[in-house]
Amino acid sequence: MKAAVVVFPGINRERDMARTLALVSGVAPAMVWHADTALPPGTDLVVIPGGFSYGDYLRCGAIAARSPIMEAVRAHAAKGGLTLGVCNGFQILCEAGLLPGVLMRNARLRFICRDVYLRVEHSDSPFTRGYNAGQVIRVPVAHGEGNYIADADTIVRLEGEGRVLFRYCSPEGDLDPAWNVNGATNAIAGIVGERGNVLGMMPHPENHVEAALGATDGRGLFAGLVEALKRAA
Amino acid sequence: MKARVTVTLKTGILDPQGKAIEGALRSLGLAGVASVRQGKVFDIEIEGSDPAKAEALLKQAADRLLANTVIENYRVDVLG
Numbered sequence: 175m176k177a178a179v180v181v182f183p184g185i186n187r188e189r190d191m192a193r194t195l196a197l198v199s200g201v202a203p204a205m206v207w208h209a210d211t212a213l214p215p216g217t218d219l220v221v222i223p224g225g226f227s228y229g230d231y232l233r234c235g236a237i238a239a240r241s242p243i244m245e246a247v248r249a250h251a252a253k254g255g256l257t258l259g260v261c262n263g264f265q266i267l268c269e270a271g272l273l274p275g276v277l278m279r280n281a282r283l284r285f286i287c288r289d290v291y292l293r294v295e296h297s298d299s300p301f302t303r304g305y306n307a308g309q310v311i312r313v314p315v316a317h318g319e320g321n322y323i324a325d326a327d328t329i330v331r332l333e334g335e336g337r338v339l340f341r342y343c344s345p346e347g348d349l350d351p352a353w354n355v356n357g358a359t360n361a362i363a364g365i366v367g368e369r370g371n372v373l374g375m376m377p378h379p380e381n382h383v384e385a386a387l388g389a390t391d392g393r394g395l396f397a398g399l400v401e402a403l404k405r406a407a
Numbered sequence: 408m409k410a411r412v413t414v415t416l417k418t419g420i421l422d423p424q425g426k427a428i429e430g431a432l433r434s435l436g437l438a439g440v441a442s443v444r445q446g447k448v449f450d451i452e453i454e455g456s457d458p459a460k461a462e463a464l465l466k467q468a469a470d471r472l473l474a475n476t477v478i479e480n481y482r483v484d485v486l487g
Contacts, residue, residue: 233475240472269475276478279423323420323478 175400177203177219180247182238185225185262187378194380195221198396208241213250218403220250224261224316224378234277234319235265244270256300256399257372261317264364264374273367273374274332275324277317281357285318289389290355290377292363293343296336299366301373304398310347311391313377315355320376322358322365332365340364340375408453408461409486414474415446449473458485 177195181188188205196202203221204214213220227238238244244266251257251272259267267273280286289312294305305311324332332338340363342354354361356376364375379392416422422444429443451468453461465483474481 232472236472236475274477276475278421278478281421281423283423283427321421321423325477 175199178206178213178217179203179221180206182208182227184227187224191223191380194383199400208243211242213246219256222259222263235269238266239269251372259374267374274328277319278321287316290315292340293347300402304394313382313392315377320356322362337366410451411484412449413482414479420478461485
């Protein structure tokens with residue numbers, strides 16, 4: 175798997191992401207600077223990691239979404255290339271118009287840094303083929319703006335087309351407002367674009383991939399991507 | 408030329424920051440505050456002296472960057 179991690183000023187999770195990609199796929203990803211205008215040839219997966227690009231100035235992800243490299247990311251996604259945005263990366267994909275909706279301030283206004291439980295809604299996506307539908311995974315979140323909203327028509331479409339891949343849930347997999355950490359509409363934690371090749375999610379699967387760190391629930395996402403690419407080849 | 412772009416949240420979009428400010432105003436004992444919505448103001452200086460051109464430019468700026476039109480409305484005022 176040839177992955178590329180996009181690096182913006184103010185991003186701080188790019189090394190966690192690179193480490194995970196190398197660990198799971200066996201190949202170190204290319205690190206691509208925001209001012210670059212092209213991705214390395216043959217890139218299979220583009221990852222926009224978490225952090226605070228441009229200090230979250232104006233709106234989270236707004237300035238990064240308009241930087242030069244994003245035209246190349248847009249072209250990659252348009253030709254069906256796998257694209258993953260985590261945390262600030264999700265906010266950037268929304269601001270860039272590659273995913274619908276917006277991440278608003280957390281309903282209780284606090285920055286949340288803790289483990290959450292996610293229910294995997296569908297396993298027939300390259301991003302979730304490493305899990306079973308209905309499976310509950312534990313991964314961390316670290317964000318102040320993760321409260322997903324979109325207009326009612328968009329929510330209906332996302333739900334109707336099975337594009338919600340992850341929801342915040344209880345450890346047993348129940349949807350309960352008490353476990354919807356940021357107040358997101360329909361407890362949405364991660365969605366894919368119309369063609370299913372662009373995933374944005376607030377939680378950080380890249381941080382739960384090694385037993386030494388307590389949990390490995392995030393590994394399935396990356397292992398699934400490696401497998402999906404192998405099968406496509 | 409001076410101009411101002413005002414960005415406000417659309418009706419129906421939840422504004423937790425506005426709500427918190429509303430609560431703080433009440434706790435100051437300021438009676439009569441019915442509700443608060445928080446927005447942004449951009450004061451921008453424009454080169455040249457054509458107000459129509461300035462307005463067109465600022466609309467582009469607002470559409471492409473200053474506002475996220477999924478959740479926000481904007482208003483452009485060229486102040487001359």
